[in-house]
Amino acid sequence: MVENLQGDSGRGYYLEMLIGPPPQALNILVDTGSSNFAVAGVPDPDVTSYFNTELSSTYKSQGIDVTVKYSQGSWTGVLGTDVITMPKGIDGSYVINIATILESENFFLPGVKWHGILGLAYDALAKPSSSVETFFDSLVRQAKIPNIFSLQMCGAGLPVSGSGTNGGSLILGGIEPSLYKGDIWYTPIKEEWYYQVEILKLEVGGLNLELDCREYNADKAIVDSGTTLLRLPQKVFSAVVQAIARTSLIQEFSSGFWTGSQLACWDKTERPWSLFPKLSIYLRDENASRSFRISILPQLYIQPILGIGENLQCYRFGISSSTNALVIGATVMEGFYVIFDRAQRRVGFAVSPCAEVDGAPVSEIEGPFTTADVASNCVSSVSFHEPVLWIASYALMSLCGIILLVLIILLLIPPRCQHRYTDNDVVNDESSLVRHRWK
Secondary structure, three states, X not given: OOOOEEEEOOOEEEEEEEEOOOOEEEEEEEXXXXXXXXXXXXXXXXXXXXXXXXXXXXXXXXXXXXXEEOOOOEEEEEEEEEEEEOOOOOOOOEEXXXXXXXXXXXXOOOOOOOOEEEEOOOHHHOOOOOOOOOHHHHHHXXXXXXXXXXXXXOOOOOOOOOOOOEOEEEEEOOOOHHHOEEEEEEEEOOEEOOEEOOEEEEEEOOEEOOOOHHHHOOOOEEEOOOOOOEEEEHHHHHHHHHHHHHHOOOOOOOHHHHXXXXXXXXXXXXXXXXXXXXXXXXXXXXOOOEEEEEEEOHHHHEEEEOOOOOOEEEEEEOEEEEOOOEEEOHHHHOOEEEEEEOOOOEEXXXXXXXXXXXXXXXXXEEEEEEOOOOOOOOOOOOOOOHHHHHHHHHHHHHHHHHHHHHHHHHHHOOOOOOOOOOOOOOOOOOOOOOOOOOO
């Protein structure tokens, strides 16, 4: 399973998979931030291949419609089951729940080289309900492998949307010693839906941002390989940008660079990374009184873009703001070998040997550090997960439906008396609209 992935941080890392006999080969995006296994089920202008269910002798439709919305893009399809094999994965064939995508919006994008998505998060996020057994849960049950997988993405310092041939590894069922160096540092999984962890503080250039630690976890902090950037809650993002601008060797910088609307370009002979500071994220250790920090050098968050100008090399800012989470995405994950130890409910980080630029490492892990100066719990005790939001939404819609029905009945009943309005009467006609907010 070593080097079984291809891709880049800009468009994701994917694994080859064969579906059904006769086998249909598709590239599947590896995503630890969702839980459905889904593939293109009809031709699409942005994909080069799709799964034709009519050609598979083992495909069985469940006739259940499913819709999944991501932070960018969405798709609608039909649930079914089929046999899958992985040329560079676990030996054998396995029957897996699979959604065939029939319609999508901003999901398959121009230039992507994958044809589906492999959600590796917990069944709490599975659509249309958590009763849909996830891909990895099916593998653990059928192949009898340990409930753990690990991920290495090798794109440090390379163009974010290059040839798509950057390497990587998805190890299903264990840890591969050749994919990391030094020690593995583990942080507990706070909730089993996303891979939610607890972040204690951030440092820019060795200086603490001095924010309340709950700001870093608002309303969650997750590890998500399907997210391109390091995404930060707005207050944290603003503090990070100010700290980078203050500690960098660049006096003035366009605000458009920080917001992602503009690139910054230098002569190809220059290396701008020396102008920017190191960024460190502190995570709570398994021993709650200790922490450790993972650090990324500018080579990971000041990211080269391919194909702009002959004598210029342009870069984008690999950090963005978020309205509802801190997301440790590919910008950070490319520096580390990340272990998703579901059996012991923890996520591990170790330095990746492929996280090097010009022969020098661009990521670090250090610890332990005391947590005496941090709150004992930085995660809000009130957490509204998606299933809870669905239940609350349906309850509100049902209540509105009952009220509407009563109003219709009252309107249909003939009035027994009439009231003649005078100039002194005031008529107030107020209405409310209950909106369900999709995540």
